[in-house]
Amino acid sequence: MDTLAIVILNYNGQSFLAKFLPTVLANADGHPVYVADSASTDGSVAFLQANFPAVIVIQLPRNDGYAGGYNLALEHIRTHYGGATYYVLPNSDIEVTPGWLSPVLNLMKANPKIAACQPKIRSYSERTLFEHAGAAGGFVDWLGYVFCRGRVFATFETDHGQYDNDQRIFWATGACLFMRADVFHETGGFDAFFFAHMEEIDWCWRAQRLGYEVWACGQSVVYHVGGGTLHKSNPQKTYLNYRNSLFMLYKNWPADGWLWGKILLRLVLDGLSSVLFLKVGQWRDVLAIIRAHFAFYGRLPELRRQRTALQQQQKAEARLYAQSIVWQYFAENKKTFAEISGVKADSSAL
Template sequence: MADIERKNTTPLISLITVNYNQAVVTCDLLESTRQLTYPNFEIIVVDNGSVEDPTERIKAGNYPHVRIIVSPENLGFSGGNNLGIQQAKGDYFFLLNNDTIVTPDLLEQLIKPFFQESTIGVCCPKIRYYDEPDVIQYAGYYPLNKYTGRTWAIGLMEPDQGQYDRAEPTHFAHGAAMLVSREVLDRVGSLDDSFFLYYEELDWSMRIRKAGYQIYYQPEALIYHRESMSVGKQNPMKVYYHTRNRLWFMRRNVETLPLLVFYTYYFGLALPKALLQYTLRWQPDYLKAVSDAVIWNLKHKVTETHSEGKPSPVAKPFDAMLTN
């Protein structure tokens, strides 16, 4: 991979986006890609089992560089992107949410750090909100709090006044926009399908950093994001996957003692608080979503390998409940 980079300053970038019942939104993204000035890229649209096949609508737009892959079933964010990766030809893979709008020099700015530092594995742009274009959504991530299972995006909801305009390593990539090298995929593997939706990029970031690569924030690259268009601002599906995958992520990535503290905090405070709120508002679908999420974790044991065959944490104390 290093040889490719030295010989070619414009390696092929495969831009991969996943569509799920949002053909109009996806076409808005594709329309914005017409302004990209990088000379060597392809676009792969993966349709994730939408009710209506978007192929004809996308083809009617006559978008350059676009290939369409139609999955008969919804593979989730992880599975949809992985399907696109399998079909991509690029030296780099740019996983981009379909509810984003790109800026002209986005790809040039994202690829630049890879030529400057060989340990960079993933590069993410600055992200602002589409509806509030001067407000930041992502300018890197703070470290994970191993005792609460929480982290926050740097600059979240702050007006962009240039306060986060320094390019630097960060702790996690943002799932809405991640440029990753083929070398990283070959060594670390792709997104883990078990997450389906939410936390998959945090898990991937942990694996990538453990393999010795940096996650990098590049403020000279910019996109605009229409947040949460696929599943809405709040609904039972979102509650289910946030609850399920927060537990799953912690079980896979945190050592025994901090994990025990997390269990105490989560089951003693965070989860009862959420259940109380859903009860007082009488949201039975939300209560069921939380219950199903916990039961899923009880039934699934963290093994020695990921689905791609890459190293994974060994079973944690929570898993012992399966054998009692």
Template structure:
């Protein structure tokens, strides 16, 4: 329900950052879902960064902004290169409109649709909880079904739980598993999905921007860990609902995802996360832990004639980018080969 201006609570400036690479249709749908929010939250501005799409995406987004009357609150910035999600997000934040100083930054994937009231719910929570530096929304899948999870930080124990695929191990290590089930109340968590992540500007002041050494994956995990280490809290806020069409781009997540082979950037991001945040010795231990239990799983699968759900060459690709090596070896193809670029950053 729209409130008359005199009755609206004081609003804090919010910059909404969206990164596009050849997904103009998704971006336009995301902007359309934001239009109603911004009618009642007039201190929000949206910056879309086009990561050098070269397919006309930027032009089509600009046309939609102009033709649908969104120019007062949405703008597009063209990047000279496709530097990945963290790079595009940092560029969006740095490209806030002149004189607009955001108190909060909301990261949104292009394949999201914002449910009514989500922006107000996130900002209301952040203003009521000054120690909350980061907040994530409840995520719905493409069918509107709630995905009731947030996350714990990866660790050696979580690598054992992830690789073992054994109920007994998962029960013993349930408090270490990365995937954490959450309920219907706001919950303090380790990290939340970058598909919908609200960040207090003071966090960026304290720890700096997202790490652009991540092309895709683990960048939000790393950011939340850095914030946690200087005292900022991260929360899951279920009153803010966002639909995320997960897996429509990469095929690595979402219902029915079938992955023929994991791309190099996933392994590189994982290695970078462990080495950067815990040191190479810890990263080596995490790698050895996963490889050991994964090998045990493969033996058990063979002995019990179980189906093989793993992507092709999983173990050899993992080893090629492992911290066991002084430098990661390319398990697939050059990084600048278009076929190695994740589909979030290319046409599907």
């Protein structure tokens, strides 16, 4: 069994593979590199076979998104290649740096309770800024809204070392996600119905409910292009983010929590966010938000089944941020992580 498997999921990303795969191979530290191809139509598989013979190519039968694709790929690695102790899942549009692996692996080996970890994620185009997808580690507020050290909504901090510490967090980004393989398989992997977006947050939440921890490693950094498969301006991305956030909240909220009150508040706040989209003429995003809520209500029977099963398996509570990040950001004008009430930039916990 390998210590680490580096696994890149690809769908029509030949240009990203050509640009970033050489850096991954050069900094793989002897660990195997896999590319799981989700039935690409851009010649990715032939390109890999011709130009990167060291890469192990896994050909998936269809595009099941990030969640379903990685479920298939990691199960394939476990059953056909002997598996690994840890997985790392860098997006195809991630530029890794020398020494990016060892700080994270050392942190995870030192603490067997860590199920997931991430490096610092900086912007590929603006090298000193944190990037949207995870920044320096993520949290979830009491209404299910997510934010990060280094990035709160549309405010991106410059990295000047304020998050170089190793920090326990709530969720680690799927842009470059390190995971303990046994925990991934113990949990049943990602929720494939999410398809893409927030599946890693849902998984981190579920892992914590089993007693595991999630961390960010401040001594490892990678650079992320972002939006390589689905650009942030695409209404489908809006739909998936709003829908999956509701899925995640309903499935995982504590049994004694005020769940339906929170869902009602989310309906109101999501409606207000639609007004912001309307003000800039993005009416397709408004329709996407409406679709997301109807999709949530339509899936309630299955979500209820999942919620019951998770409650029966639960061993620990996952610690959410107790205040509203929406209120703090928009009403109190607190734009950075350090400005959030009661939290310092180098705090060890929320």
